[in-house]
Amino acid sequence: MSHEAVWSIGELAERAGATVKTVRFYSDRGLLPEASRSGGGHRRYGPEALERLRLIRSLRALDLPLPEVRRVVEDEDAAGRVLEDAVAGRLRELGGELRALRWREAALRLVRECPPAQRAERLRLLGAVSTPPSTAPLVRFWRAWLPPRTPARAAAAFLEVAVPQPPDEPDPAQVLAFAHLHALTTAPCPPGRQPQPDVHRVAGAGGAALLYAGLAEAYELAGPHLRRGREPYAGEALDAYVAAYASAYGGRDTRDFRRVLAERLGAQPRLDRYWELAAVVWTPPGGPPEPTPGSADDWLRAALERDNARAA
Structure with missing residues (x-):
């Protein structure tokens, strides 16, 4: 050289x-x-x-x-x-870093824009949630809610529709809703109360797979009606809803079964607050509310009650 x-x-x-x-x-x-x-x-x-x-x-x-x-x-x-x-x-790593920064930005805006009297409570809520947030506490909540020995495939399908994924670019309202969901799902269950409703637990592990698969189909059928703001009515979605419970219990969809089912459903504890918060997390900023399993279940219950009243 x-x-x-x-x-x-x-x-x-x-x-x-x-x-x-x-x-x-x-x-x-x-x-x-x-x-x-x-x-x-x-x-x-x-x-x-x-x-x-x-x-x-x-x-x-x-x-x-x-x-x-x-x-x-x-x-x-x-x-x-x-x-x-x-x-x-590195692109994957940067995506995660950017997502965390967007959540921090929305959380800071949430604190800045709230009334001073609410800041301490909001800081407490936000401080309990990782950035970006983890859905693990929500998954644990629903696994405790599901019947024991629910088949893995049925449990996974249910969790997919029940657990809202944190959006990549949240607004402050979505950050607050997810923080409330975290607090709700990590709070101790009141003594003496089973997390899962009796109407689901009595179906047993085998019936749970049939029940949740059928409910998922019914919720999907009800979704377009909720988006259009249509009043609950007896139709294909309700038939699928009742059939899910009938198959889980080894019965048939009869008029008597519909009356008994409505009574059992009406006596169960509800998770309205969870679904209200989940709807905020699921709904894009400025967009119309997205149907949730909770809102679909409410619509189908109302359809069942109307159908029973009409047949009485």
């Missing part, structure tokens, strides 16, 4: 637009190839080191961690794939 193509650490730093400290940092970690050593033992670098340094600085400018940078520059044969994996991983 010619003398003109060999540079000291300072000359390499100047050509790359970097500091001597930066060059020494990467060189000490074995990331910059040395062309030779001077008589006094000082490092000398060639064009390969300059290209390597420029690549390293570009990768670091993308905020890739040093181990990923090392994999890219040292594995020439797989450099393309390694870089793609590293960038994809």
